[in-house]
Amino acid sequence: MDRSMSVPPGAGDARLMAVIEVTDLGMRYGSTVALDGVSLRVEPGEIFGVVGSNGAGKTTLVECVAGLRTPDAGVVRVLGLDPCRGGRAVKERIGVQLQESRLPDALRVGEALQLYASFYDQPADWRVLLDQWGLTAKRGTGFGNLSGGQKQRLLIALALVGNPELALLDEVSTGLDLQARRSTWDLVRSMRDRGVTVVLVTHHMDEVERLCDRVAVMRAGRVVGVAEPHEFVARTGASTLDEAVLTLGGDR
């Protein structure tokens, strides 16, 4: 089955099952509490934003959902499975783009995409991704010789090469120029339109307003609210989403 063309994972029955269900998640790094009783649900086919100040726990949450970190407490279910113990059955269905990921400098753009595609049973056509993410002219360029924005676009394309049902995108547009940001937004929307569920960690409230169906605000390891972006503005009596998020999630 070409998952890129499919409806949200098992649409009918999956309506009852969240794509992500996190319950009472706790995570510490030594004496630093990164997650402190986080619970949330992400429903099939939504673009779900995660915002909050630096150090609020957003990346740690994404890493736990991706199965890259095992939480100290709580339960994570992705597509009904434990991402830490579910092996390929779940990992193949998740695409992850993390902040500041790196590849070997000498690895060329085309080689990286081909390599990542080889990890999956039903990969996307990596040449299409090359084109969609504006990297065709850079196909033969090594990672070390790409600009910051080009590296970012390659990392996003790599996250999508497995045709994921869930895409976890951490600061997807950071470092991109205006045009690349706009086309990234279009591509995120087109992913959602194809039934992919997207989690978007961001510091850009314009991105949240344009893209996100719902957004969680995090503060000091806790989720302090989940709502549609306009609801946060109304609830806090703020005049902009920036102001609303600062009120709810700012450490001030």
Ligand SMILES: Nc1ncnc2c1ncn2[C@@H]1O[C@H](COP(=O)(O)OP(=O)(O)OP(=O)(O)O)[C@@H](O)[C@H]1O
């Ligand atoms: N590998 C690590 N070792 C020790 N502490 C860590 C590690 N990763 C994160 N932390 C700490 O855990 C807390 C949460 O960090 P995390 O990266 O999840 O926050 P964030 O919301 O993604 O921040 P930012 O917006 O700056 O990316 C912070 O206090 C951070 O210093």
